[in-house]
Amino acid sequence: MAKQKNKEITFTPSGTGIRTNGQIVRSTELPSPTRKKHKSLGLSEQDVVDMFEQMYLQRRFEERAMQMYQKGKFGGFLHLYMGQEAVSTGTVYALNDDDDIITAYRDHGWGLCRGVSPKEGMAELYGKVTGCSKGKGGSMHFANVENNFWGGYGIVGGHIPIGGGIAFANKYRDTGRVTACFLGDGAVDQGVLHETLNMSKLWGLPCIYAVENNGYAMGTAVHRHTVGEIHERAKAYDMKSAVINGMDVFTVYENMKEIAKSSRENSEPWFVEIRTYRYRGHSMSDPMKYRTKEELKEYEELDPIERIKSYILDNDLADQEKLDEIQEDIEQRVLDAIDFAEESDFPEEEHLYKDVFVEDDYPFHT
Numbered sequence: 001m002a003k004q005k006n007k008e009i010t011f012t013p014s015g016t017g018i019r020t021n022g023q024i025v026r027s028t029e030l031p032s033p034t035r036k037k038h039k040s041l042g043l044s045e046q047d048v049v050d051m052f053e054q055m056y057l058q059r060r061f062e063e064r065a066m067q068m069y070q071k072g073k074f075g076g077f078l079h080l081y082m083g084q085e086a087v088s089t090g091t092v093y094a095l096n097d098d099d100d101i102i103t104a105y106r107d108h109g110w111g112l113c114r115g116v117s118p119k120e121g122m123a124e125l126y127g128k129v130t131g132c133s134k135g136k137g138g139s140m141h142f143a144n145v146e147n148n149f150w151g152g153y154g155i156v157g158g159h160i161p162i163g164g165g166i167a168f169a170n171k172y173r174d175t176g177r178v179t180a181c182f183l184g185d186g187a188v189d190q191g192v193l194h195e196t197l198n199m200s201k202l203w204g205l206p207c208i209y210a211v212e213n214n215g216y217a218m219g220t221a222v223h224r225h226t227v228g229e230i231h232e233r234a235k236a237y238d239m240k241s242a243v244i245n246g247m248d249v250f251t252v253y254e255n256m257k258e259i260a261k262s263s264r265e266n267s268e269p270w271f272v273e274i275r276t277y278r279y280r281g282h283s284m285s286d287p288m289k290y291r292t293k294e295e296l297k298e299y300e301e302l303d304p305i306e307r308i309k310s311y312i313l314d315n316d317l318a319d320q321e322k323l324d325e326i327q328e329d330i331e332q333r334v335l336d337a338i339d340f341a342e343e344s345d346f347p348e349e350e351h352l353y354k355d356v357f358v359e360d361d362y363p364f365h366t
Contacts, residue, residue: 030275030302033248037315041254043093045317051093051249052312052323055085055305057330058109061118064334065108065125069284073342074126077154078139081109083247083279086304087212088113090252091180095260100148100170102163103182106212106278107152110182111142114149118337128344134355135347148177157183157190160209164196167207171267178264179207180256186217188233189226200269201237208256208263210272212246218282219290234271246276247302250311277302 034041038048062080069078081088088109095101103110111121116132124131125139133141133151143151150166153159163181170177187193188211200207217225234241242259245251252274259270277299281288288296312318 030247031243031245031251033245033251034254036250036254038250038311038317041250043250043253047093048308048312049318049322049326051089052305052308053326053330054089054092054113055249055308056327057118057333058085058088058112059305060327060330060334061112061121061337062108064338065122066280066284068122068125068338076138077105078125078284079106079282080278080280080284081106083299083303084212084214084276085109086249086252086308087182087246087274087276090249091210091256094253094256095178095180098148098175099177099260100150100163100166100179101182102150102159102166102179103152104156104159104184104187105140105152105154106184107140107142110152111144111149115144115147116142116149118333119340122334122337122341123344126341126344127346128341129347129351130340130344134351136351136355157187157192159183160187160190160193161196163209164200164205164207167200167205167269168203171203171205176264177206178260179205180210180260181207182210182212184217185211185213185215185222185230186220186225187211188230194233194236197233197237197239197269197271201239204267205269206263206267208259208270208272210256210274212276213273214276214278216278216282216290219286219288221290229273231271231273237271239269239271241271242273244272244274246274247299247304247307249304249308 038045059082062082065078066080068074092113101110101114108121111132112118120130120132121142124133124135124137124142127135127138129135131137133143137143140152140154143149150162160181160183163179167179170179197209211230213222213230215222231241231243240262242255244255259272262268263270279296279300309323312323313320
């Protein structure tokens with residue numbers, strides 16, 4: 001028997017899709033970004049500059065965190081969000097301040113968007129008591145309950161029913177709040193997602209289940225681990241769905257604002273696929289041998305931070321000197337955060353069981 005030739009597979013942001021022997025089997029192209037200007041989206045000039053600042057803070061924080069990890073300043077896992085900053089920033093600007101957000105373990109950007117300071121974030125990476133989770137959460141468990149950010153979760157898909165539960169509580173209490181539950185494309189085949197979508201539709205929960213499809217679940221390309229188009233999973237539950245370009249912050253903002261309004265006013269769940277890309281590996285231990293340099297370069301040319309920076313300059317919202325000033329300020333804030341983390345103390349031994357059990361006299365507490 002003749003040996004079968006390898007199938008031709010392409011994955012490009014501008015192409016028509018993944019091809020197998022010339023036949024398209026899955027669309028992978030990024031949807032077109034919005035052509036609207038900031039004013040027509042209801043954004044002020046300062047809003048746009050603030051968006052750039054927020055996105056650049058996430059990028060520089062993680063770049064420095066990566067350096068500190070490589071120097072052995074802290075250990076454990078470190079899942080970087082670089083390339084996906086338009087998703088977190090656009091969503092947070094689209095939602096109300098009291099809306100709820102919950103996500104998976106690629107959570108640094110979300111924490112910084114929802115009130116975790118660079119100092120608190122870096123201290124958490126270092127496992128220090130001054131961290132946002134008191135040094136007991138680390139990279140995968142940033143949280144800021146005061147700002148309705150319910151944290152990152154380390155178990156793939158484990159937080160999805162919690163997101164549904166938060167939405168149920170909001171409906172039960174008639175708070176008028178929407179819950180945004182973010183997950184990776186690797187979590188779409190977890191059974192708990194389907195159980196939660198089913199109940200969310202039955203009960204009419206105001207929740208947005210948003211998949212940050214960055215193309216890879218760990219080192220496995222999305223077309224190798226899941227069948228069909230991700231957003232079409234919504235059809236099985238008669239849910240509304242959308243596909244969004246996650247490399248453009250205005251596009252994320254515009255779409256998520258409309259989706260949140262629909263979910264809030266009609267008390268209904270949405271299932272959203274946001275197509276984006278991560279510039280680093282799944283975690284720091286990932287050699288990234290499953291993708292080509294050409295593919296990475298093509299997506300780097302779509303860098304959402306450079307896109308909004310160009311928009312600011314092209315529309316005279318700020319000059320280069322102002323942007324340089326913002327970047328220099330962020331650089332110093334991140335360096336100060338490193339100093340803060342290194343000078344902070346580790347949690348005391350007696351804090352081991354604190355914030356774990358509700359009861360003070362829990363029977364297994366010693």
